[in-house]
Amino acid sequence: MGERGRAEAFRAVERSKVYSSVAEEILAGVRAGVFPPGDPLPAERVLAERFEVGRGSVREAIRVLEHAGILDVRVGSGTYVVGGGDSRTTVLRARAAMAGEHSPLDLVVARASLEPSCAEHAAAARTSKDLRAIEEALLRQERITREGGDPSGADADFHLAVAAASHNSVLSALERSLVDLMREPMWSEMKHRSRSRGERAERYLEQHRQVFRAIGLGDRRRARQVMAAHMCDIETDLLTDLESARDGEDPAAP
Structure with missing residues (x-):
């Protein structure tokens, strides 16, 4: 041709x-x-x-x-x-760039690099005030999930509270930047659809409980492990949604 x-x-x-x-x-x-x-x-x-x-x-x-x-x-x-x-991953990155946004998969990879460190350092540096802030976000997430609402805001607050508990201003600043990116429409839509499938919302909530318990016990290794597993679970769910999308369907709408 x-x-x-x-x-x-x-x-x-x-x-x-x-x-x-x-x-x-x-x-x-x-x-x-x-x-x-x-x-x-x-x-x-x-x-x-x-x-x-x-x-x-x-x-x-x-x-x-x-x-x-x-x-x-x-x-x-x-x-x-x-x-x-x-590939759906690459196409998603292109669609995000066209919209002036960031690929949700690129975002979760960045979170997977940062958030386990936040949890690990939080387990070592947290105060009683930090634990109350994390628990308050967790309880709010539990209530919203139980009522069938959208727990995205409480979810973000949980991760921000964990980062703040690290008492590392750079980690906290980076986490705030990631949370800002999570407000982009493509991430919000994909995460909402992902959370609405099956028992994912409850599964993510239970993973947050495990992170909170490890931080409360001051177990740095466990806190890092469970947060890393949580991030891996989110990435796996997003990839599963992309792969199960019908041929010709917008990969941003799993």
């Missing part, structure tokens, strides 16, 4: 959507197999003509998809599709 012929596989996009719609069209072509791994994209000029947008919009779309790991821009050679670039 010639360069222009390949570009015909895409639709012209609405000008109001600009680069994000260009990225969506390119992404759709990759997922449909129009551009197999290792194949080059049509030239920037050809894509701009086909989409009826400026070359700057095409360039920005390619930049976003390169950042997501879907495309590989080779100076002096062209832009190529990366092997595995159509």
